[in-house]
Amino acid sequence: MTDAPSSSQPSRYPSRADEQPGLAARRAALKLLDAVMRRGQPLETALHAATQGIGGASGSSDRALAHAIAAETLRRVPDLDVLIDSVTPRPLPEDAKARMVIRMALTQMLVLGTPPHAAIATALPLVDGGPRKLVHGVLGALGRAKAKLPEAITLPAGVAERWAAQWGEGMAGAASVALATRPPLDLTLRDVGETAIWLERLGGTSLAPGHIRLDPDQDVTALAGFAEGAWWVQDVAASIAARLLGASEGGHVLDICAAPGGKTMQLASQGWRVTALDKSKARLTRLVANLERTGLTATVEAGDALKWSPEAPADAVLLDAPCSATGIFRRHPDVLHRVGPRQVAEMAEIQEALLARAADWIGTGGRLVYATCSLERAEGEEQIERFLSGRPDFRCIALQPDILPEGIVASPEGWVRTTPETLAASGGTDGFFIALLERSGAG
16 A cells, blocks of 8 residues: 655745754644645655654654644644634635644644643744744634534545545544544454464454454553564454455465555465565565564565566465555544545556556466555445456455454445444444455456
Protein backbone atom coordinates (compact mmCIF):
# COMPACT_ATOMS: atom_id res chain seq x y z
CA MET A 1 0.00 0.00 0.00
CA THR A 2 1.29 3.46 -0.89
CA ASP A 3 -0.25 6.89 -0.81
CA ALA A 4 -1.44 9.20 -3.52
CA PRO A 5 1.00 11.40 -5.46
CA SER A 6 1.92 14.75 -3.93
CA SER A 7 3.20 18.15 -5.00
CA SER A 8 6.78 19.34 -4.51
CA GLN A 9 6.09 22.97 -3.63
CA PRO A 10 8.41 24.42 -0.97
CA SER A 11 7.21 25.10 2.56
CA ARG A 12 6.06 28.59 3.46
CA TYR A 13 7.46 28.18 6.95
CA PRO A 14 11.28 28.12 6.89
CA SER A 15 13.30 27.11 9.94
CA ARG A 16 14.73 29.73 12.26
CA ALA A 17 16.62 29.81 15.51
CA ASP A 18 14.35 29.07 18.47
CA GLU A 19 15.00 30.48 21.91
CA GLN A 20 11.77 29.68 23.72
CA PRO A 21 11.40 26.12 25.08
CA GLY A 22 8.87 24.14 23.10
CA LEU A 23 8.85 26.53 20.18
CA ALA A 24 10.86 24.23 17.91
CA ALA A 25 8.18 21.55 18.17
CA ARG A 26 5.45 24.07 17.28
CA ARG A 27 7.38 25.36 14.28
CA ALA A 28 7.85 21.78 13.10
CA ALA A 29 4.13 21.06 13.56
CA LEU A 30 3.30 24.13 11.47
CA LYS A 31 5.58 22.87 8.70
CA LEU A 32 3.92 19.46 8.85
CA LEU A 33 0.45 20.94 8.50
CA ASP A 34 1.59 23.07 5.58
CA ALA A 35 3.11 20.01 3.89
CA VAL A 36 -0.13 18.04 4.21
CA MET A 37 -2.80 20.65 3.57
CA ARG A 38 -1.09 22.83 0.97
CA ARG A 39 1.31 20.44 -0.75
CA GLY A 40 -0.54 17.14 -0.38
CA GLN A 41 2.29 15.22 1.29
CA PRO A 42 1.59 12.28 3.61
CA LEU A 43 2.22 13.27 7.21
CA GLU A 44 4.76 10.49 7.81
CA THR A 45 6.67 11.40 4.65
CA ALA A 46 6.90 15.06 5.65
CA LEU A 47 8.00 14.34 9.22
CA HIS A 48 11.74 14.02 8.61
CA ALA A 49 12.12 17.28 6.70
CA ALA A 50 9.87 19.21 9.08
CA THR A 51 11.82 18.16 12.16
CA GLN A 52 15.30 18.79 10.74
CA GLY A 53 17.28 20.86 13.20
CA ILE A 54 15.45 19.57 16.25
CA GLY A 55 18.12 18.01 18.43
CA GLY A 56 19.61 18.07 21.86
CA ALA A 57 18.28 16.38 24.97
CA SER A 58 14.66 17.19 24.10
CA GLY A 59 14.94 16.31 20.41
CA SER A 60 13.03 13.04 20.54
CA SER A 61 10.20 14.42 22.68
CA ASP A 62 9.98 17.57 20.53
CA ARG A 63 9.65 15.47 17.35
CA ALA A 64 6.95 13.37 19.01
CA LEU A 65 5.12 16.52 20.15
CA ALA A 66 5.27 18.04 16.66
CA HIS A 67 3.77 14.87 15.21
CA ALA A 68 1.05 14.73 17.87
CA ILE A 69 0.05 18.38 17.37
CA ALA A 70 -0.14 18.00 13.60
CA ALA A 71 -1.98 14.68 13.63
CA GLU A 72 -4.57 15.77 16.19
CA THR A 73 -5.11 19.09 14.40
CA LEU A 74 -5.71 17.26 11.12
CA ARG A 75 -8.19 15.01 12.89
CA ARG A 76 -10.34 17.97 13.94
CA VAL A 77 -9.98 20.77 11.38
CA PRO A 78 -13.72 21.37 10.70
CA ASP A 79 -14.60 21.47 14.41
CA LEU A 80 -11.66 23.72 15.23
CA ASP A 81 -12.77 26.09 12.50
CA VAL A 82 -16.29 26.30 13.92
CA LEU A 83 -14.83 27.50 17.21
CA ILE A 84 -12.51 29.99 15.53
CA ASP A 85 -15.26 31.44 13.34
CA SER A 86 -17.55 31.85 16.35
CA VAL A 87 -15.34 34.59 17.83
CA THR A 88 -13.99 36.41 14.78
CA PRO A 89 -15.91 39.30 13.22
CA ARG A 90 -14.88 38.17 9.73
CA PRO A 91 -13.81 34.61 8.84
CA LEU A 92 -10.07 34.21 8.43
CA PRO A 93 -9.02 32.91 5.01
CA GLU A 94 -8.95 29.10 4.92
CA ASP A 95 -5.22 29.04 4.22
CA ALA A 96 -4.25 31.91 6.51
CA LYS A 97 -1.22 31.20 8.65
CA ALA A 98 -3.01 32.73 11.64
CA ARG A 99 -5.89 30.24 11.27
CA MET A 100 -3.48 27.33 11.27
CA VAL A 101 -1.63 28.63 14.32
CA ILE A 102 -4.92 29.04 16.20
CA ARG A 103 -5.98 25.51 15.18
CA MET A 104 -2.71 24.18 16.59
CA ALA A 105 -3.04 26.08 19.87
CA LEU A 106 -6.64 24.94 20.35
CA THR A 107 -5.62 21.35 19.70
CA GLN A 108 -3.03 21.62 22.44
CA MET A 109 -5.49 23.20 24.87
CA LEU A 110 -8.55 21.04 24.14
CA VAL A 111 -7.07 17.70 23.10
CA LEU A 112 -3.50 17.33 24.32
CA GLY A 113 -3.97 18.94 27.73
CA THR A 114 -1.44 21.75 27.29
CA PRO A 115 -2.01 24.61 29.78
CA PRO A 116 -3.59 27.55 27.91
CA HIS A 117 -0.80 29.97 28.84
CA ALA A 118 1.81 27.61 27.35
CA ALA A 119 -0.21 27.03 24.18
CA ILE A 120 -0.69 30.76 23.67
CA ALA A 121 2.89 31.67 24.51
CA THR A 122 4.23 29.26 21.88
CA ALA A 123 1.60 30.29 19.32
CA LEU A 124 2.30 34.02 19.20
CA PRO A 125 5.93 33.78 17.96
CA LEU A 126 4.66 31.73 15.01
CA VAL A 127 2.87 34.80 13.65
CA ASP A 128 5.69 37.33 14.12
CA GLY A 129 4.99 40.18 11.75
CA GLY A 130 1.38 39.04 11.53
CA PRO A 131 -1.87 39.40 13.51
CA ARG A 132 -0.55 38.51 16.96
CA LYS A 133 -3.30 40.52 18.64
CA LEU A 134 -5.96 38.62 16.70
CA VAL A 135 -4.47 35.23 17.57
CA HIS A 136 -4.19 36.16 21.24
CA GLY A 137 -7.74 37.54 21.26
CA VAL A 138 -9.30 34.46 19.64
CA LEU A 139 -7.52 32.04 21.98
CA GLY A 140 -8.30 34.18 25.01
CA ALA A 141 -11.99 34.45 24.11
CA LEU A 142 -12.34 30.70 23.55
CA GLY A 143 -10.48 30.00 26.78
CA ARG A 144 -12.77 32.25 28.80
CA ALA A 145 -15.80 30.64 27.15
CA LYS A 146 -14.48 27.20 28.14
CA ALA A 147 -14.87 26.05 24.54
CA LYS A 148 -15.11 22.32 23.91
CA LEU A 149 -14.89 20.06 20.88
CA PRO A 150 -17.69 17.60 20.03
CA GLU A 151 -17.21 13.93 20.91
CA ALA A 152 -17.97 12.79 17.35
CA ILE A 153 -15.55 14.49 15.01
CA THR A 154 -16.89 16.28 11.94
CA LEU A 155 -15.49 14.96 8.67
CA PRO A 156 -14.32 17.43 6.01
CA ALA A 157 -17.38 18.26 3.90
CA GLY A 158 -16.03 16.75 0.70
CA VAL A 159 -15.14 13.48 2.39
CA ALA A 160 -18.49 13.21 4.17
CA GLU A 161 -20.39 13.82 0.94
CA ARG A 162 -18.28 11.32 -1.03
CA TRP A 163 -18.60 8.54 1.53
CA ALA A 164 -22.29 9.16 2.16
CA ALA A 165 -22.94 8.93 -1.59
CA GLN A 166 -21.09 5.61 -1.79
CA TRP A 167 -22.12 3.95 1.47
CA GLY A 168 -24.97 5.93 3.01
CA GLU A 169 -25.25 8.44 5.84
CA GLY A 170 -24.78 5.73 8.47
CA MET A 171 -21.27 4.98 7.30
CA ALA A 172 -20.26 8.65 7.30
CA GLY A 173 -21.61 8.95 10.85
CA ALA A 174 -19.68 5.87 11.94
CA ALA A 175 -16.53 7.36 10.41
CA SER A 176 -16.98 10.48 12.54
CA VAL A 177 -17.17 8.36 15.67
CA ALA A 178 -14.23 6.19 14.60
CA LEU A 179 -12.09 9.27 14.00
CA ALA A 180 -12.50 10.21 17.67
CA THR A 181 -11.70 6.71 18.93
CA ARG A 182 -8.24 5.23 19.45
CA PRO A 183 -7.95 2.09 17.27
CA PRO A 184 -7.33 -1.15 19.16
CA LEU A 185 -4.03 -2.97 18.89
CA ASP A 186 -4.45 -6.03 16.64
CA LEU A 187 -1.77 -8.72 16.56
CA THR A 188 -1.27 -11.53 14.05
CA LEU A 189 0.41 -14.61 15.52
CA ARG A 190 3.23 -16.48 13.83
CA ASP A 191 1.73 -19.79 14.98
CA VAL A 192 -2.04 -20.03 14.64
CA GLY A 193 -2.02 -23.06 16.93
CA GLU A 194 -0.82 -20.92 19.83
CA THR A 195 -3.81 -18.56 19.84
CA ALA A 196 -5.09 -19.77 23.23
CA ILE A 197 -1.60 -19.57 24.74
CA TRP A 198 -1.02 -15.96 23.69
CA LEU A 199 -4.57 -14.96 24.58
CA GLU A 200 -3.85 -16.12 28.12
CA ARG A 201 -0.45 -14.39 28.24
CA LEU A 202 -1.52 -11.09 26.69
CA GLY A 203 -5.18 -10.90 27.58
CA GLY A 204 -7.59 -9.18 25.18
CA THR A 205 -9.89 -10.98 22.79
CA SER A 206 -9.54 -13.05 19.63
CA LEU A 207 -11.67 -12.63 16.52
CA ALA A 208 -10.05 -15.45 14.55
CA PRO A 209 -7.38 -18.14 14.88
CA GLY A 210 -4.02 -16.39 14.97
CA HIS A 211 -5.46 -13.03 16.05
CA ILE A 212 -5.33 -11.12 19.36
CA ARG A 213 -7.00 -7.73 19.98
CA LEU A 214 -5.64 -5.58 22.81
CA ASP A 215 -6.43 -2.14 24.20
CA PRO A 216 -4.86 0.79 22.29
CA ASP A 217 -1.83 2.91 23.20
CA GLN A 218 0.43 0.15 24.50
CA ASP A 219 4.21 -0.07 24.23
CA VAL A 220 4.39 -2.78 21.59
CA THR A 221 8.06 -3.58 22.17
CA ALA A 222 7.42 -4.21 25.88
CA LEU A 223 4.71 -6.83 25.30
CA ALA A 224 5.43 -10.51 25.81
CA GLY A 225 6.29 -12.20 22.53
CA PHE A 226 7.67 -9.18 20.71
CA ALA A 227 11.36 -9.91 21.19
CA GLU A 228 10.99 -13.53 20.10
CA GLY A 229 8.89 -12.57 17.08
CA ALA A 230 5.79 -14.48 18.13
CA TRP A 231 3.52 -11.89 16.52
CA TRP A 232 3.38 -8.61 14.62
CA VAL A 233 1.00 -5.66 14.62
CA GLN A 234 -1.60 -5.85 11.84
CA ASP A 235 -5.18 -4.60 11.73
CA VAL A 236 -7.59 -7.52 11.63
CA ALA A 237 -9.01 -6.35 8.28
CA ALA A 238 -5.52 -6.23 6.79
CA SER A 239 -5.00 -9.85 7.80
CA ILE A 240 -7.90 -11.10 5.68
CA ALA A 241 -6.08 -11.00 2.35
CA ALA A 242 -3.54 -13.68 3.32
CA ARG A 243 -6.17 -15.66 5.22
CA LEU A 244 -8.11 -16.13 1.97
CA LEU A 245 -5.24 -18.12 0.45
CA GLY A 246 -5.20 -20.50 3.41
CA ALA A 247 -2.42 -22.95 4.26
CA SER A 248 -0.01 -24.40 1.71
CA GLU A 249 2.65 -27.08 1.64
CA GLY A 250 5.30 -25.11 -0.18
CA GLY A 251 3.19 -23.56 -2.94
CA HIS A 252 4.73 -20.48 -4.58
CA VAL A 253 2.99 -17.15 -3.97
CA LEU A 254 3.95 -13.71 -5.24
CA ASP A 255 3.31 -10.97 -2.68
CA ILE A 256 3.16 -7.80 -4.78
CA CYS A 257 3.70 -4.39 -3.16
CA ALA A 258 4.67 -6.40 -0.09
CA ALA A 259 6.41 -3.96 2.28
CA PRO A 260 6.41 -3.57 5.24
CA GLY A 261 5.67 -7.28 5.29
CA GLY A 262 2.61 -8.15 7.37
CA LYS A 263 1.10 -10.24 4.59
CA THR A 264 4.48 -11.68 3.63
CA MET A 265 4.91 -13.01 7.17
CA GLN A 266 1.36 -14.38 7.22
CA LEU A 267 1.87 -16.25 3.98
CA ALA A 268 5.23 -17.64 5.13
CA SER A 269 3.70 -18.76 8.43
CA GLN A 270 0.92 -20.51 6.45
CA GLY A 271 3.50 -22.64 4.63
CA TRP A 272 3.79 -20.72 1.37
CA ARG A 273 7.09 -20.20 -0.45
CA VAL A 274 6.92 -16.41 -0.77
CA THR A 275 8.49 -14.01 -3.23
CA ALA A 276 7.97 -10.52 -1.81
CA LEU A 277 8.22 -7.65 -4.31
CA ASP A 278 8.21 -3.93 -3.60
CA LYS A 279 9.73 -0.98 -5.44
CA SER A 280 10.72 0.86 -2.24
CA LYS A 281 14.11 -0.31 -0.99
CA ALA A 282 13.61 1.60 2.26
CA ARG A 283 10.32 -0.21 2.96
CA LEU A 284 11.92 -3.52 2.01
CA THR A 285 14.52 -2.91 4.72
CA ARG A 286 11.68 -2.91 7.24
CA LEU A 287 10.27 -6.08 5.68
CA VAL A 288 13.60 -7.87 6.02
CA ALA A 289 13.89 -6.73 9.65
CA ASN A 290 10.39 -8.04 10.36
CA LEU A 291 11.24 -11.40 8.80
CA GLU A 292 14.40 -11.62 10.91
CA ARG A 293 12.52 -10.84 14.12
CA THR A 294 9.88 -13.48 13.46
CA GLY A 295 12.24 -16.11 12.08
CA LEU A 296 10.20 -16.43 8.89
CA THR A 297 11.69 -16.61 5.39
CA ALA A 298 10.85 -15.16 1.99
CA THR A 299 12.65 -14.23 -1.19
CA VAL A 300 12.77 -10.44 -1.24
CA GLU A 301 13.07 -8.53 -4.51
CA ALA A 302 13.17 -4.81 -5.24
CA GLY A 303 11.29 -3.90 -8.39
CA ASP A 304 8.37 -2.08 -9.96
CA ALA A 305 5.53 -4.53 -10.55
CA LEU A 306 4.57 -2.60 -13.72
CA LYS A 307 7.95 -3.56 -15.20
CA TRP A 308 8.98 -6.69 -13.28
CA SER A 309 7.92 -10.22 -14.27
CA PRO A 310 8.37 -13.58 -12.55
CA GLU A 311 10.50 -16.27 -14.14
CA ALA A 312 7.56 -18.70 -14.11
CA PRO A 313 3.86 -18.63 -13.23
CA ALA A 314 3.09 -18.85 -9.52
CA ASP A 315 0.43 -20.86 -7.70
CA ALA A 316 -1.03 -17.67 -6.27
CA VAL A 317 -0.61 -13.89 -6.27
CA LEU A 318 -1.50 -11.45 -3.49
CA LEU A 319 -1.73 -7.90 -4.82
CA ASP A 320 -1.97 -5.37 -2.00
CA ALA A 321 -2.31 -2.57 -4.50
CA PRO A 322 -1.15 1.03 -4.06
CA CYS A 323 -4.19 3.07 -3.13
CA SER A 324 -5.52 6.32 -1.69
CA ALA A 325 -5.28 4.78 1.81
CA THR A 326 -8.55 6.41 2.86
CA GLY A 327 -9.39 3.23 4.78
CA ILE A 328 -6.71 3.94 7.39
CA PHE A 329 -7.97 7.45 8.19
CA ARG A 330 -8.25 6.60 11.90
CA ARG A 331 -4.49 6.17 12.13
CA HIS A 332 -3.54 8.63 9.39
CA PRO A 333 -6.02 11.55 9.42
CA ASP A 334 -3.93 13.41 6.84
CA VAL A 335 -5.65 11.36 4.09
CA LEU A 336 -8.86 13.27 4.81
CA HIS A 337 -7.21 16.49 3.65
CA ARG A 338 -4.93 15.44 0.82
CA VAL A 339 -6.98 12.79 -1.01
CA GLY A 340 -9.89 13.72 -3.26
CA PRO A 341 -11.55 12.42 -6.43
CA ARG A 342 -8.52 13.25 -8.59
CA GLN A 343 -6.11 11.25 -6.42
CA VAL A 344 -8.56 8.34 -6.21
CA ALA A 345 -8.88 8.26 -10.01
CA GLU A 346 -5.10 8.34 -10.43
CA MET A 347 -4.62 5.42 -8.05
CA ALA A 348 -7.43 3.45 -9.72
CA GLU A 349 -5.56 3.66 -13.03
CA ILE A 350 -2.43 2.24 -11.42
CA GLN A 351 -4.43 -0.54 -9.76
CA GLU A 352 -6.04 -1.51 -13.07
CA ALA A 353 -2.63 -1.83 -14.72
CA LEU A 354 -1.19 -3.85 -11.84
CA LEU A 355 -4.20 -6.16 -11.74
CA ALA A 356 -3.91 -6.86 -15.46
CA ARG A 357 -0.23 -7.81 -15.07
CA ALA A 358 -0.69 -9.88 -11.92
CA ALA A 359 -3.49 -11.86 -13.54
CA ASP A 360 -1.07 -13.25 -16.10
CA TRP A 361 1.38 -14.45 -13.45
CA ILE A 362 -0.76 -17.45 -12.46
CA GLY A 363 -1.84 -20.46 -14.49
CA THR A 364 -5.15 -22.30 -14.71
CA GLY A 365 -6.46 -23.03 -11.23
CA GLY A 366 -4.24 -20.37 -9.70
CA ARG A 367 -5.68 -17.85 -7.27
CA LEU A 368 -5.33 -14.07 -7.09
CA VAL A 369 -6.13 -11.92 -4.07
CA TYR A 370 -6.72 -8.23 -4.75
CA ALA A 371 -6.75 -5.89 -1.75
CA THR A 372 -6.74 -2.15 -1.04
CA CYS A 373 -6.96 -0.20 2.23
CA SER A 374 -9.42 2.20 0.63
CA LEU A 375 -13.00 3.26 1.29
CA GLU A 376 -13.52 4.21 -2.36
CA ARG A 377 -15.59 1.96 -4.61
CA ALA A 378 -13.41 2.98 -7.56
CA GLU A 379 -10.49 1.21 -5.89
CA GLY A 380 -12.47 -1.86 -4.85
CA GLU A 381 -15.85 -3.01 -6.11
CA GLU A 382 -15.73 -1.09 -9.39
CA GLN A 383 -12.17 -2.23 -10.03
CA ILE A 384 -13.03 -5.92 -9.72
CA GLU A 385 -16.30 -5.61 -11.63
CA ARG A 386 -14.44 -4.04 -14.53
CA PHE A 387 -11.68 -6.66 -14.37
CA LEU A 388 -14.10 -9.59 -14.37
CA SER A 389 -16.09 -8.13 -17.27
CA GLY A 390 -12.94 -8.14 -19.40
CA ARG A 391 -11.43 -11.40 -18.15
CA PRO A 392 -13.93 -14.28 -18.49
CA ASP A 393 -11.11 -16.66 -17.51
CA PHE A 394 -11.41 -15.39 -13.92
CA ARG A 395 -14.21 -15.77 -11.39
CA CYS A 396 -14.77 -14.47 -7.88
CA ILE A 397 -14.64 -17.25 -5.26
CA ALA A 398 -17.48 -17.30 -2.73
CA LEU A 399 -15.99 -17.27 0.78
CA GLN A 400 -16.94 -19.67 3.53
CA PRO A 401 -17.98 -17.89 6.74
CA ASP A 402 -15.39 -19.69 8.89
CA ILE A 403 -12.49 -18.24 6.90
CA LEU A 404 -13.28 -14.67 8.02
CA PRO A 405 -12.77 -13.05 11.44
CA GLU A 406 -15.77 -13.05 13.73
CA GLY A 407 -18.23 -10.29 12.82
CA ILE A 408 -16.95 -9.83 9.26
CA VAL A 409 -19.03 -11.28 6.44
CA ALA A 410 -18.61 -11.53 2.69
CA SER A 411 -20.84 -9.53 0.35
CA PRO A 412 -23.36 -11.30 -1.90
CA GLU A 413 -20.85 -10.92 -4.75
CA GLY A 414 -18.28 -12.89 -2.76
CA TRP A 415 -15.78 -10.22 -1.81
CA VAL A 416 -15.12 -8.55 1.55
CA ARG A 417 -15.73 -4.89 2.33
CA THR A 418 -14.97 -3.43 5.75
CA THR A 419 -16.03 0.11 6.69
CA PRO A 420 -16.13 2.15 9.91
CA GLU A 421 -19.40 0.36 10.70
CA THR A 422 -17.65 -3.03 10.75
CA LEU A 423 -17.03 -4.33 14.29
CA ALA A 424 -17.85 -0.83 15.57
CA ALA A 425 -18.97 -2.17 18.97
CA SER A 426 -15.66 -3.93 19.60
CA GLY A 427 -13.16 -1.34 18.37
CA GLY A 428 -13.77 -1.28 14.62
CA THR A 429 -11.43 -2.05 11.73
CA ASP A 430 -9.60 -0.23 8.99
CA GLY A 431 -11.48 0.17 5.71
CA PHE A 432 -10.51 -2.59 3.28
CA PHE A 433 -11.64 -4.24 0.08
CA ILE A 434 -10.51 -7.83 -0.55
CA ALA A 435 -11.49 -10.20 -3.35
CA LEU A 436 -10.38 -13.78 -4.03
CA LEU A 437 -10.29 -14.67 -7.72
CA GLU A 438 -9.52 -17.93 -9.50
CA ARG A 439 -8.27 -18.45 -13.03
CA SER A 440 -10.47 -21.07 -14.69
CA GLY A 441 -8.81 -21.22 -18.07
CA ALA A 442 -12.11 -20.63 -19.87
CA GLY A 443 -12.57 -17.44 -21.78
